[in-house]
Amino acid sequence: xxxxxxxxxxxxxxxxxxxxxxxxxxxxxxxxxxxxxxxxxxxxxxxxxxxxxxxxxxxxxxxxxxxxxxxxxxxxxxxxxxxxxxxxxxxxxxxxxxxxxxxxxxxxxxxxxxxxxxxxxxxxxxxxxxxxxxxxxxxxxxxxxxxxxxxxxxxxxxxxxxxxxxxxxxxxxxxxxxxxxxxxxxxxxxxxxxxxxxxxxxxxxxxxxxxxxxxxxxxxxxxxxxxxxxxxxxxxxxxxxxxxxxxxxxxxxxxxxxxxxxxxxxxxxxxxxxxxxxxxxxxxxxxxxxxxxxxxxxxxxxxxxxxxxxxxxxxxxxxxxxxxxxxxxxxxxxxxxxxxxxxxxxxxxxxxxxxxxxxxxxxxxxxxxxxxxxxxxxxxxxxxxxxxxxxxxxxxxxxxxxxxxxxxxxxxxxxxxxxxxxxxxxxxxxxxxxxxxxxxxxxxxxxxxxxxxxxxxxxxxxxxxxxxxxxxxxxxxxxxxxxxxxxxxxxxxxxxxxxxxxxxxxxx
Numbered sequence: 001x002x003x004x005x006x007x008x009x010x011x012x013x014x015x016x017x018x019x020x021x022x023x024x025x026x027x028x029x030x031x032x033x034x035x036x037x038x039x040x041x042x043x044x045x046x047x048x049x050x051x052x053x054x055x056x057x058x059x060x061x062x063x064x065x066x067x068x069x070x071x072x073x074x075x076x077x078x079x080x081x082x083x084x085x086x087x088x089x090x091x092x093x094x095x096x097x098x099x100x101x102x103x104x105x106x107x108x109x110x111x112x113x114x115x116x117x118x119x120x121x122x123x124x125x126x127x128x129x130x131x132x133x134x135x136x137x138x139x140x141x142x143x144x145x146x147x148x149x150x151x152x153x154x155x156x157x158x159x160x161x162x163x164x165x166x167x168x169x170x171x172x173x174x175x176x177x178x179x180x181x182x183x184x185x186x187x188x189x190x191x192x193x194x195x196x197x198x199x200x201x202x203x204x205x206x207x208x209x210x211x212x213x214x215x216x217x218x219x220x221x222x223x224x225x226x227x228x229x230x231x232x233x234x235x236x237x238x239x240x241x242x243x244x245x246x247x248x249x250x251x252x253x254x255x256x257x258x259x260x261x262x263x264x265x266x267x268x269x270x271x272x273x274x275x276x277x278x279x280x281x282x283x284x285x286x287x288x289x290x291x292x293x294x295x296x297x298x299x300x301x302x303x304x305x306x307x308x309x310x311x312x313x314x315x316x317x318x319x320x321x322x323x324x325x326x327x328x329x330x331x332x333x334x335x336x337x338x339x340x341x342x343x344x345x346x347x348x349x350x351x352x353x354x355x356x357x358x359x360x361x362x363x364x365x366x367x368x369x370x371x372x373x374x375x376x377x378x379x380x381x382x383x384x385x386x387x388x389x390x391x392x393x394x395x396x397x398x399x400x401x402x403x404x405x406x407x408x409x410x411x412x413x414x415x416x417x418x419x420x421x422x423x424x425x426x427x428x429x430x431x432x433x434x435x436x437x438x439x440x441x442x443x444x445x446x447x448x449x450x451x452x453x454x455x456x457x458x459x460x461x462x463x464x465x466x467x468x469x470x471x472x473x474x475x476x477x478x479x480x481x482x483x484x485x486x487x488x489x490x491x492x493x494x495x496x497x498x499x500x501x502x503x504x505x506x507x508x
Contacts, residue, residue, distance in 0.1 A: 013056060014055060014056075016069060017055050017056060017069040017070055018038065018055070018069075019069065020036060020037065020038065020069060020070070020074075020091050020093050020094055021067070021068075021069065021072070021091060021092075021093030021094030021095070022093050022094075025092070025093040026093050029092075029093070033228070034163075034164070034229060035163075035229040035230075036091070036093060037073075037074045037089040037090060037091040037092070037093075037097075037124065038074055038089070038091075040089050040124045040163070040229060040233065041074055041076075041078070041087055041089045041124070043229075043230065043233050044078070044080060044085075044087060044122060044124070044233050044236065044237070045078035045079060045080060045085075045087070046078065046079040046080065046081070046082060049078040049079040050076055050077070050078040051076050051077050051078065052074070052075065052076040053075045053076045053077070053106065053109065053110060054070060054071070054073075054075050054076075054102075054106040054109075055070060057070055057071045057102050057105075057106055058070075058071055058102065059071055059095075059100060059102060059103075060100070060101045060102055064095075067094070067095070068094055068095060069091075069094060070091060070094065070106075071094070071100065071102040071103040071106065072090065072091050072092075072094040072095050072096070072097040072098060072100075072103050073088055073089065073090055073091055073097060073103055073106055073107060074087075074088075074089040074091055075087065075088050075089070075106045075107065075109075075110045076110070077110075077113075077119070080122075080237055080240060081237065081240075081241065083120075083240070083245060084119050084120075084245070085114075085119060085120045085121070085122050085240070086110045086111065086113060086114040086119050086120070086121045086122065087110070087121075087122045087123075087124065088106070088107045088110055088111075088121075088122075088123050088124070088173075089123075089124040090124060090125050090126040090127050090163075090164075090166075090170060092126045092127075092128070092164055092165075095128070095131060096127070096128025096129075096165075097126055097127045097128060097170070098127065098128045098129060098130060098131035099127060099129065099130045099131060099168055099169040099170070100130075100131040103131070104169065107123075107173075108149060111149075112149075114156050115155050115156055118155070118156055118245055118246035118248065118249070119156055119245060119246070120156050120157045120158070120159065120240055120243070120245055120246075121156060121157070121158045121159070122158075122159050122160070122161075122236055122240075123158070123159075123160040123161070123173050123174070123177065124160075124161050124163055124233075125160055125161060125162055125163060125164075125166045125170040125171075125173060125174055126162075126163050126164030126165065126166055126170065126186075127165070127166050127167055127168060127169060127170025127171070128165060128167060129167035129168035129169075129170075129191065130168050130169070150172060150176065151176075151503070152176040152177070152178075152506060153502050153503050154178065154247060154343075154347035154348070154499070154501075154502040154503075155246060155247050155502070156245065156246045156247070157178050157179075157239075157240065157243045157244075157245075157246075157348060158176065158177040158178050158179075159177060159178060159179045159180075159181075159236045159239050159240060160173060160174040160177040160179070160180050160181075161180070161181050161182070161183070161229075161232040161233065161235075161236055162174055162180065162181070162182040162183065162186045162187075162188045162222070163183050163186055163229055163232060164183075164186050164187075165186070165187050165206070166186060166187060166188050166189075166210075167187075167189055167190065167191055168190065168191070171188050171189060171190060171210075174188060174221070175221060175506055175507055176506050177506075178243075178344055178347075178348075179223050179224075179236070179239045179296070180221060180222050180223050180224075181222070181223065181224040181225070181226060181232045181235040181236060181239075182212045182215060182216065182222040182224070182225055182226070182232075183212075183225075183226055183227070183228065183229060183231075183232050184212050184225060184226070184227055185212075186211075186212065187206045187207065187209065187210045187211055188210045188215055188221065188222070189206075189209045189210030212225045216297075216299040216300060217299045217300055218300075219300075220297055220300040220301065220333065220336060220337060220340075221507065222297075223296050223297050224295075224296075224298070225299065238294055239294065239308075242294060242308040242309075242310075242315045242350070243315070243348050243350070244348055244349060247347060247348060247349070247496070247499055247502065248496055249349070249494075249495070249496070250349055250492075250494060250495025250496065251314070251315035251348065251349060251350055251495070252315070253313045253314055253315075254289070254292070254310050254313040254314075255313065256313075257289055257310075257312055257313045258289060258290040259289065259290060259478060260285055260286045260287070260288065260289070260290045260291075261286075261290075262282075262285075262286035263286055263287065263478045264475045264478075265286070265475065266283055266286055266287070266474040266475055266477055267473075267474045267475055269282050269283050269286060270283060270357075270395060270396065270419075270474065272419065274396055274397050274421065277323045277324050277327065278323060278324060279322065279324040280305055280320045280321070280322045280323065280324070280355065280357060280395075281293070281295070281305055281307075281320075281322070283320075283355070283395070284305060284307060284309070284318050284320055284355065286478075287311075287477055287478050287481065288309035288310060288311060288316075288318070289309065289310040289311060289312065289313065292309045292310040293307055293309050294307055294308040294309060295307045296308065296341060296344075297337050297340075297341075300333065300337060301331065301333035301334040301336070301337040302322060302324075302325040303321060303322055303325040303326045303328060303329065303330060303331060303334050303362075304319070304320070304321060304322065304330060304333075304334035304337050304338050305318065305319070305320040305321075305322050306318070306319055306337055306338060306340075306341035307320075308350070311353075311478070311481055311482050311485060312482045312485075314351075314485065314489075315350050315351075316350060316351050316352070316353055316485070317341060317342075317344070317345035317350045317351065317352045317353070318352075318353050318355065319338050319341060319342070319352060319353070319354045319355070319406070319407075320354070320355035320356075320357075321334075321355070321356055321357055321358035321402070321406065323357055323358075323396075326362055327359055328357050328358040328359060328397075329358060329359050329360060329361060329362040329402075330358060330360070330361050330362060330402055330405070331361070331362040331367060331370075331372075332367055332370040332371060332372050332375040333370075335372075335375035335376055335378060335379040335405075336375060336378070336379075338379055338382075338405075339378050339379045339381075339382040339383075342379075342382040342383060342386050342501070343382055343386075343501045343504045345386070345388060346382075346385075346386035346387060346388050346497060346499065346500070346501045347499055347501055347502050349388060349492065349495055349496050349497050350388060351388050351389040351390070351391075351485055351488065351489060352386065352388055352389070352390045352391070352407075352411075353390075353391045353393065353481060354390065354391065354392045354393065354406045354407040354408075354411065355393050355395060356392065356393070356394045356395065356397075356398040356402070356403065356406040356408065357394075357395040357396045357397060357398070358397065358398055358399070358402045358406065359397060359399055359402075359426050360399045360400040360401065360402045360426070361376065361400070361401060361402055376401060376405060379405050380404070380405055382501060382504070383405065383407060383410055384410065385500045385501050386497075386500070386501060387497040387498040387499075387500060388492070388497045389412055389485060389488035389489055389491075389492070390407050390410070390411035390412050390413075391407075391411050391412065391413045391414075391415070391481060391484055391485070391488070392406060392407035392408050392409075392410065392411035392413070392414045392415070393414075393415050393416065393417070393477070393481075394408065394415075394416040394417065394420040394421075394422055394459065394468075395417050395419065395420070395474075396417070396419055396420065396421060397420070397421040397422075397426075398420070398421070398422050399422070399423055399424065399426055400423075400424055403422060408422070409467060412488050413469050413470075413484050413488070414462075414467065414468045414469060415468055415469055415470045415471070415472055415480065416459035416462060416463070416468050416470075416471055416472070417459065417471070417472060417473070417474045417477075418459055418460075418471050418472070418473065418474075419459070419474070420458065420459035420462070420471070421457050421458065421459075422457055422458075422459065422461075422462050423456075423457040459471045
């Protein structure tokens with residue numbers, strides 16, 4: 001048979017490369033129920049769809065070529081739910097999947113091929129950081145930065161999973177992504193504790209340095225937290241199902257459509273009294289198609305809800321203030337969270353729906369120290385620059401600048417439930433500011449002043465000068481939103497917006 005020797009050599013080389021790195025590390029992972037790079041790729045992609053790139057790549061250093069199959073990364077293309085994606089999966093069993101010249105070239109080539117051909121990019125990250133022998137010295141660091149690209153102009157979706165110790169370039173890849181899921185026990189940081197202990201004399205526990213609690217609750221860099229590799233990959237697949245392959249396409253439309261059981265019982269989910277709290281996520285889930293709610297950054301800035309979902313099969317982005325936390329008063333972190341979500345939706349042609357039940361912004365010395373005025377303006381800039389269809393809906397109350405930031409009067413359509421209360425500030429606060437009378441003081445006078453200040457704050461007063469296009473019954477919300485989106489999406493050419501936010505910084 002022709003080429004017998006060459007074929008035998010080829011098959012032997014391919015087999016060795018697919019065995020990845022240290023057998024001991026592979027065994028340790030298996031014992032810990034942690035998937036290796038190839039197992040992760042197999043779980044992500046549809047069966048028999050993986051086309052590998054760089055199987056025979058190795059380190060640029062001749063003396064370690066035999067120890068660096070694939071140079072520490074499994075790269076290529078395959079399908080997720082029959083849609084093409086690019087994938088880079090870090091192989092931590094090969095020199096800790098440390099960043100080096102060939103390693104970086106492979107990842108960059110897949111990313112660029114995805115960008116040029118309109119294909120989503122998935123990164124399964126676990127990286128020990130820079131490969132010290134390769135990148136030390138002037139020429140070493142020069143080569144490391146020469147071919148690197150650190151911008152993500154949101155031409156195609158990027159989704160990443162933090163699945164182990166992830167430092168340096170691996171961390172930066174995740175930060176630049178549109179969606180990041182993190183497995184508990186993994187770490188995301190610029191440098192390991194081995195570096196910080198010498199560089200700045202700081203001994204840090206890896207969990208404190210960059211664990212899941214830090215990034216899901218404090219920095220907001222992580223969008224979802226899971227317990228296993230399998231759950232992480234399921235989250236990546238779910239996220240991609242709401243997004244188009246690239247910015248020049250409309251999001252996919254689901255063929256199975258069913259209303260949630262409480263779709264016409266919203267008035268039972270929201271207390272009539274403004275003083276009573278509730279979890280607005282129950283309302284959001286009742287409005288959306290059944291089981292289509294996909295929360296983003298659920299552990300971060302909980303007063304703001306940002307979620308993908310579907311309405312009549314179409315992808316939508318939901319922004320809502322949540323009275324369950326801080327009474328619904330928006331804080332500096334919530335501004336960052338919402339602005340980031342607006343950027344995501346606008347970049348990938350997903351209409352936005354704002355649900356407001358907020359007393360305003362959380363003012364005070366601490367908020368000012370955390371740059372609240374600038375955060376509010378960033379939020380407003382993202383809102384005003386976005387070109388996807390936007391609908392603003394007031395549920396109970398919406399006061400002051402927060403009314404505007406929650407798209408009131410800024411959206412294509414502004415509407416309110418008949419329970420809506422819209423004004424410059426909470427009437428109780430206004431009575432104190434104008435008349436210096438607080439609740440509990442001069443009860444009869446206070447009640448009369450409160451009544452006077454509250455007059456003119458109803459949804460009907462907003463609708464009378466046509467500052468709201470409609471006042472609706474809460475139980476008609478789902479139908480109203482579906483009808484309005486059918487109108488608004490017609491202006492988008494093939495469902496595509498202008499993408500004026502595509503280059504917005506990934507972390508701000």
